[in-house]
Amino acid sequence: MSSDLFAKLAARLGPKGHSTDAATIAPHLVEWRDKLRGETPFLAMPASTEEVSDVVRLCAEAGVSITPQGGNTGLVGGQIPMGEVLLSTKRLNRIRAIDAVDDSLIVEAGVVLTAVQQAARDADRLFPLSLGSEGTATIGGLVSTNAGGVHVLRYGMMRDLVLGLEAVLPDGRVFAGLRTLRKDNTGYDLKQLFIGAEGTLGIVTAASLRLFPRPREHIVALAAVPSPERALELLHRAKAGTGSLSAFEVMNRLSVALTVKNVPNIRDPMPEATLLALLEFESAASEGLREAVEGVLSDALGAGEAENALIAENETQARAFWALRESISAGHRPEGAQTSHDVSVPVSRTPAFLLKADAAMRAIYPPARIVAFGHMGDGNFHYTLMQAEGADPKEFPGEALSSAVHETAHALGGSISAEHGIGVMRLADFARFKAPATIALMRSVKAALDPKGVMNPRVLAP
Numbered sequence: 329m330s331s332d333l334f335a336k337l338a339a340r341l342g343p344k345g346h347s348t349d350a351a352t353i354a355p356h357l358v359e360w361r362d363k364l365r366g367e368t369p370f371l372a373m374p375a376s377t378e379e380v381s382d383v384v385r386l387c388a389e390a391g392v393s394i395t396p397q398g399g400n401t402g403l404v405g406g407q408i409p410m411g412e413v414l415l416s417t418k419r420l421n422r423i424r425a426i427d428a429v430d431d432s433l434i435v436e437a438g439v440v441l442t443a444v445q446q447a448a449r450d451a452d453r454l455f456p457l458s459l460g461s462e463g464t465a466t467i468g469g470l471v472s473t474n475a476g477g478v479h480v481l482r483y484g485m486m487r488d489l490v491l492g493l494e495a496v497l498p499d500g501r502v503f504a505g506l507r508t509l510r511k512d513n514t515g516y517d518l519k520q521l522f523i524g525a526e527g528t529l530g531i532v533t534a535a536s537l538r539l540f541p542r543p544r545e546h547i548v549a550l551a552a553v554p555s556p557e558r559a560l561e562l563l564h565r566a567k568a569g570t571g572s573l574s575a576f577e578v579m580n581r582l583s584v585a586l587t588v589k590n591v592p593n594i595r596d597p598m599p600e601a602t603l604l605a606l607l608e609f610e611s612a613a614s615e616g617l618r619e620a621v622e623g624v625l626s627d628a629l630g631a632g633e634a635e636n637a638l639i640a641e642n643e644t645q646a647r648a649f650w651a652l653r654e655s656i657s658a659g660h661r662p663e664g665a666q667t668s669h670d671v672s673v674p675v676s677r678t679p680a681f682l683l684k685a686d687a688a689m690r691a692i693y694p695p696a697r698i699v700a701f702g703h704m705g706d707g708n709f710h711y712t713l714m715q716a717e718g719a720d721p722k723e724f725p726g727e728a729l730s731s732a733v734h735e736t737a738h739a740l741g742g743s744i745s746a747e748h749g750i751g752v753m754r755l756a757d758f759a760r761f762k763a764p765a766t767i768a769l770m771r772s773v774k775a776a777l778d779p780k781g782v783m784n785p786r787v788l789a790p
C-alpha cells in the first residue's frame with residue numbers, strides 16, 4: 329500500500345522533489361536542541377502549490393498522514409515526524425510579489441524570514457517580525473505557530489501581520505485566500521484557522537503580508553532596573569513618553585551572568601543590575617526621537633525606575649546590546665539539567681508572576697537556579713529552572729517544577745504557551761489547563777476539515 333503511494337509520489341515530484349535516502353532525510357529528523365529524534369519513510373519536497381496539493385491528495389487517498397516542516401526551528405516538536413510522510417516546504421521559496429503602494433508582499437511558505445525582511449527593505453518598507461531563529465525559520469512555520477518575537481509590542485504577532493493565505497486542505501483542495509485587502513467583512517475570516525494551527529488543518533503554501541514604513545531613527549538602550557514593579561513603570565513611561573517603543577525585553581541577573589560566562593564575546597555593561605531592561609525605539613520621522621528617549625530615561629532615573637541607563641552610541645553598540653539578549657538561551661544551555669517555559673500573564677501581573685513562581689520553585693527545590701528573561705512588554709517570560717551547580721542531574725525535579733510554573737501562570741490568568749505553541753511537548757499541560765469546552769470545539773474544527781486525520785495527527789489536540 330505505502331510502496332504504491334511512494335511510487336506515485338516519486339513520479340509526481342521527480343528526483344529533486346523527494347528522497348528516501350537516510351542521509352538526506354537525517355537532518356530533518358532532529359529537533360534543534362536534540363530533544364526529539366523522529367523517523368519517516370519518505371521526504372516530499374514539492375516546489376509548487378499544485379505539487380503540494382497532489383501530495384496531500386495522494387496521501388489522503390492512501391490513508392497516510394503528513395507532518396509539514398519549514399525551517400525545523402519549532403520549540404515544541406510539531407515538525408518532527410514519527411513515521412508520517414514528511415513534507416518539507418524548502419522548495420516553495422519564491423517571493424511572488426511586492427507592492428509598496430499596497431504595503432504588501434506575497435511570499436511562498438518556504439522563504440526564510442530574513443529574506444522577507446530584506447525584500448521589504450529593498451522596497452523601502454519594513455516587515456517587523458524579528459526573532460532569534462530568523463535566519464532559518466520560514467514564513468509557513470511562522471504562520472503555523474503564530475510566532476511572536478521582539479516587536480510584538482508595536483506590531484503584534486504573526487496573526488496581525490497576515491493579510492491573506494493560500495493553503496492546501498487535508499483532502500488536497502486549495503484554500504485560495506491570498507488577498508491583500510485591509511477590509512473584507514464577507515463572512516468567517518477563514519485564514520485565521522490556519523494561523524497557529526501547527527500544521528493540523530492544512531499546509532500553508534503562501535502568505536500575503538503587511539508591510540510598514542521603514543524607520544528612519546532607531547535607538548537601543550539598556551537600563552538597570554531595581555525590581556519588576558519598577559520595570560513596569562519604566563515600560564509605561566517609555567511607551568507614553570515617546571510613542572515609539574518597539575521592544576521591551578528584560579533579563580534577570582543570572583541570565584546575564586551565565587551568558588557572559590558561556591558565550592564568547594558577550595559583555596555585560598551593567599554588572600551591578602539585578603534586572604536589565606533592553607528598550608528599542610523606532611520612528612518613521614527622521615529626527616526628535618533621541619531627545620525624547622533621553623528625556624524618558626532621565627525622568628526614569630529621577631523617579632527611581634532605573635538605577636543606570638545607557639543609550640547605544642552607534643549601530644555596533646546597539647547590536648552588542650541585542651547580542652546579549654539573544655544569546656541568553658545559549659548561555660544557560662551548558663548548565664546541566666534544566667526545564668524551560670514560555671508563559672504569559674497579563675502585563676500588569678508580570679511582577680506577581682515572578683514573585684510567586686520564584687517562591688514556588690524554592691519550595692519544591694530550594695537550590696533551583698532561576699533564569700527569567702524575555703518579552704516583558706507583552707507579559708511573556710521565558711522562565712528556565714536549572715539544577716544546582718555540581719548536583720546530580722538525576723535528582724533534578726524537572727516535572728514538578730514545570731507543573732508549578734504552569735500552575736502559577738494559569739492562576740494569574742495566563743497561558744502555558746505564549747508564542748511557541750503546543751506541538752507534542754506541551755500536550756499534557758494543554759489538556760490540563762485549557763477549558764474542556766474549548767478543546768472540544770478545537771476538535772470539532774479539526775474533524776470538519778480533516779476527518780481522516782491526515783495533517784499532523786499527533787499535534788495540538790489529538
Ligand SMILES: Cc1cc2nc3c(=O)[nH]c(=O)nc-3n(C[C@H](O)[C@H](O)[C@H](O)COP(=O)(O)OP(=O)(O)OC[C@H]3O[C@@H](n4cnc5c(N)ncnc54)[C@H](O)[C@@H]3O)c2cc1C
Pocket residue numbers: 360395396397398399400401402403405406407417437458459460461464465466467468469470471472473474475476477478526527528530531532533657747748751784787
Ligand atoms: C533560537 C530560537 C529563537 C526563537 N525565538 C522565538 C521567538 O522569539 N518567538 C517565537 O514565537 N518563536 C521563537 N522561536 C521558535 C520558532 O522559530 C518558531 O516557532 C518558528 O515559527 C518556526 O518556524 P519554522 O519554519 O522553523 O517551522 P518548523 O519548526 O519547521 O515547524 C513549526 C510548526 O509549524 C508546522 N509547519 C511548518 N511549516 C508549515 C506549513 N507551511 N504549513 C503548515 N504547517 C507548517 C510544523 O508542522 C510545526 O508544527 C525560536 C526558535 C529558536 C531556535
